[in-house]
Amino acid sequence: MMSVVLLAVFGAGCAALFGWNIHAPGLLSEEFAQDISKIPARVALYIPEGQIDYLSKDKGTALSDPQTYYIGEAYVPMLIESFQHGVDEFLLFETLPTTELMKRYAISYLVVCEIKDFKNRKHYRGQGLDLYTETFVFNPDLSLYARFETRGASEAWKVFAKKGGPEVNLNHAIESNLRSMMTYLQDLLIQAQKGTA
Amino acid sequence: MRKRRELLRMIVCLFWMTGILHFPLKANEVIPETQSEVIVREHPQTGDPYIVIKAQGDEGREDLHFGQPQKYSRPDYEMLRSSVKPGDVAYDGPVSSRKKIYILAASLATLGTVSGVAGAALFPAAAGTTASGSGAGLAAGVAVTGAATAAASIALNQEIPDDYVREQESRLLEMQTDFYQRYVAPHQISPVESNRSQ
Numbered sequence: 545m546m547s548v549v550l551l552a553v554f555g556a557g558c559a560a561l562f563g564w565n566i567h568a569p570g571l572l573s574e575e576f577a578q579d580i581s582k583i584p585a586r587v588a589l590y591i592p593e594g595q596i597d598y599l600s601k602d603k604g605t606a607l608s609d610p611q612t613y614y615i616g617e618a619y620v621p622m623l624i625e626s627f628q629h630g631v632d633e634f635l636l637f638e639t640l641p642t643t644e645l646m647k648r649y650a651i652s653y654l655v656v657c658e659i660k661d662f663k664n665r666k667h668y669r670g671q672g673l674d675l676y677t678e679t680f681v682f683n684p685d686l687s688l689y690a691r692f693e694t695r696g697a698s699e700a701w702k703v704f705a706k707k708g709g710p711e712v713n714l715n716h717a718i719e720s721n722l723r724s725m726m727t728y729l730q731d732l733l734i735q736a737q738k739g740t741a
Numbered sequence: 742m743r744k745r746r747e748l749l750r751m752i753v754c755l756f757w758m759t760g761i762l763h764f765p766l767k768a769n770e771v772i773p774e775t776q777s778e779v780i781v782r783e784h785p786q787t788g789d790p791y792i793v794i795k796a797q798g799d800e801g802r803e804d805l806h807f808g809q810p811q812k813y814s815r816p817d818y819e820m821l822r823s824s825v826k827p828g829d830v831a832y833d834g835p836v837s838s839r840k841k842i843y844i845l846a847a848s849l850a851t852l853g854t855v856s857g858v859a860g861a862a863l864f865p866a867a868a869g870t871t872a873s874g875s876g877a878g879l880a881a882g883v884a885v886t887g888a889a890t891a892a893a894s895i896a897l898n899q900e901i902p903d904d905y906v907r908e909q910e911s912r913l914l915e916m917q918t919d920f921y922q923r924y925v926a927p928h929q930i931s932p933v934e935s936n937r938s939q
Contacts, residue, residue: 569813569834571786588794596804621785621807628789635792636782638801644775645794670823672906678914691915700821700905708820708832715816715834716907724909 563603563610564704568618568715576719577629583730585737586633588651589624590641596620598659604666611710615662615675619718623657626722630730646684653689653733654682657725660693671710672699673717679725681732690732696721785810821905 598616603609627634637645641654657679665672674697681689698716703709776797781790785807795801813834820830 564837566837567835569816570811571813571815573818574815575818591802591805593802593804620805624791625784625787625789628784628787628791633792635794636805638793638795638805639777639799642775645777648775648777649779649794683917687917688915689917690913692911692913694911695909697908698821698905699908701823703821706820706825706827708834708836709827710837711834712816712818712820712832716818716821716905720907720909724911728911 563612564710565612565614566710566714567614568711568718570618570621570715572622572625572629572719572722576626576723580626580629580723580726580730582630582632583734584632585733586635586650586652587627587631587733588635588637588641588646588649588654589627590637590654590656591620591623592656592658595657595659598662600662600664602662602664604664604671608666611664611666613662613664613673613714615659615714615718618715619659619675622715622718622722626726627655630726631733641682641686643684643686646686651684653684653736654686655729656680656682665699670699670701671703671713672697673713675717675721677721677725679729681729689736692728692732694721694725694728696724783810786813818905823905 594616596616596619598619600613600615601611602613603611624636627636635649635651637654639645645651646654657677659675660678661674661676663674663676665674674695676693676695678691678693680691683689696717696719698713698720700709700713700716703713777794778797780793780795780801782793783790788810793801800806814831816832816834817830819825820832
């Protein structure tokens, strides 16, 4: 009888029952809009499929509780929001971009952002989260203009002791990544507009 | 005669600009039908509109439809300061609740299935709170529970820095290069280097 109950419990997905399911708010802070100003450019964004489902079960240390970080579901809306704040004319492709579409809508650059890795540096007194992404910038003829990688990290103490602590720490790591990505992208586009790149 | 021509040209230009007399300009390149349409969507949480290009007659990407909007307040990262106590900074976002762990552990304990080290290893957090496990189980529970760890660390070390840390960096991996830079320049040996190698 006991084994049947245990099998039923574990078979139903014990990992979902036990541990931390960490969903970030998925919103940028007010400082982001204050720090990042728009540049005059018409930029389209394409988000590869599967990004929104990106999650990590990296629990940091062997002794830690199981943790599931739902990164994609927060990253994608925050990425869209960062482009709303970062460029004057922002378009999102919900179909595969083509050179014809780029020409028709007079889009200067196509940007593709992908999550590459996520690391949890949980330690005895706190937690550090690293989000690695790669950004591709394409010309209107869809030839590669530039490719760069970004790391955004957030490290804080006593994260798990606070209500919403791990969630806000994850949000902060994503925002750090997007800050760096957008700043770097803006520099690239300004250089390209000036013809100095 | 010349004045008449100039006047006629001006009138034609004026009509063309105002759209009354509109003749198509010969395009440099014919743009084929793209079978696309432009719609406006609203950001799921902020409500700010943005432009979407999608295939004509298609619903668009399902994974980018965020469903019902969730109105959370923007996060305040002051919460991450170690001196800020839980509840000092308002937060209405999602929370990972561990109540279900306790419920599960309690239900298992009631059934008499949680006992000794095995039970604590499977449910360390629950073992520490329900006190149904053995002494070894309780110790394991305190060691791995996030909240308990953080609380213990305050007593152990008072020199925890107050501020939280943000790190960000971007690194260029590849830049647009032409044929010469990609295939010829890397193989060219400067005269100085060639002399040295000899």
